[in-house]
Amino acid sequence: MGIQRSKRYWIGFDLGGTKMMAALFDDKLHKRSVVRKKTRAQEGSAAGIRRMGDMIETVLEEGGVSRRMLGGIGVGCPGPLDLKQGVLLEAANLGWRKVPLRQALERRFHRPVTVMNDVDAGVYGEYRCGAARKSRCVVGVFPGTGIGGGCVYEGRIITGARSTCFEIGHCPVVPEGALCGCGRRGCLETVASRLAIAAAAVEAAYRGHAPHLMALCGTDLAAVRSSALAESIRRGDKAIESIVRRAAQWLGVGISTAVNLMAPDTVLLGGGLVEAMPALYREEVEQSTRQHLMDALVKSFKVVVARLGDDAGVTGAASWAMEQSSRSGEHR
Ligand SMILES: [Zn+2]
Structure with a gap:
């Protein structure tokens, strides 16, 4: 090869329960x-x-x-x-068990493959190219059906020795609280996940306190998506607004x-x-977090x-693969 190091490219892959994306x-x-x-x-x-x-193969070809x-x-x-x-x-949500992703993809492409948690990938992507750029420490929290968490500290994703960490959704916040998907009681997810919000919202709709939500999706728990909640608040369902604000x-x-x-310098919400x-989330989370901290x-x-x-997710996965490669000094 010539003296000049040739330009290299990186694949980021996001494997989700319903869709996947390669970039x-x-x-x-x-x-x-x-x-x-x-x-x-x-x-x-x-x-x-x-x-x-x-x-x-397709993204390589198209690129x-x-x-x-x-x-x-x-x-x-x-x-x-x-992780190792x-x-x-x-x-x-995939119904897959013990899948050797790294081995299978390394066999096919003969290139190093880094497997990481999807929330970590999202937080790292925002740290490299998005809202949390140049932060020293980012705590990322992603409320959805559950609540994902991840932390990037001085450029590194914090993990356990073999597994991921920062399971903020299962931190206990309500003593003797509602039953969580993990089998314990009172986890943060039981009061702040989309599932918790949807359950309370459906109850409000059933009682006649949320006419707009009722018109949008009835009392079907699975139909109460984030967009439906936002729309019912926009149309004036005060009960739904207070449920979401409390969450x-x-x-x-x-x-x-x-x-x-x-002691992060950036709290990232997604x-x-x-x-x-x-706006609602940024405002409420900021106020509530500050309220519960020492001076x-x-x-x-x-x-x-x-x-x-x-x-x-794809940005974080690709850039973390790049970062791992430069740390291990691999220049193949
Ligand atoms: Zn739990």
Whole structure:
């Protein structure tokens, strides 16, 4: 090869329960091409991995990049994971168990593959290119069906030795509270997740306190999406507004614990609920978090809303793969 180090490219992959996305980035993290597909998890993990590989081939082709120019692949996926081995241990929403993602993709592409938690990928993406750029410590919290959390500290994603960490959704906040999906009581998710909000919203609709929500989606829990909640508030459902505000305040209670432990300079909020109601969330979470902190920490951080949307996961996965490669000094 010539003296000049040739330019390299990176794949970021976001494996979700219903959809997956692959994107190709250059060294400057500019996106060159992108492919989206339905996950079709019910077809099994072997077919899933093949489809993932095919998508990677497609983005390389569409980006005009040969395999030889590929530096590495980063995959963000739902947990729990064995980070060291790159194995997806169990994904409830995919129905997959013990899937050796890293091994399978390395065999096909002969390039280093980094498997990471999807929330970590999103937080890292916002840290590299989005709302949390240049922060020293970012605590990211993504309320959705559950509540995901992740932390980037001085450029590194904080993890356990083998698995991910920052499970803020399962921090207990209500003694003897409602039953959580994890089997314990009173976790943050039981009062601040979209599921908790939807349950309270459906009850309000049933009682006749939320006519706009009733008109939008009736009392079907699964139909109460973030966009429906936002729309019913916009149309004037005060009961729904107070339910969402209370949930956002609870989120602040959970986040105050993280601020006490990590003293971040940036608290990053993202996910469907926050995207649908960014101002409400930023305001309530900021106020509630500060209210639950000791004086020394009250003004130590800012609250920002994620701005990369769907791109956060693929950007984070690709840039973390790039970062891992430069740390390990691999220049193949
Ligand atoms: Zn829990």
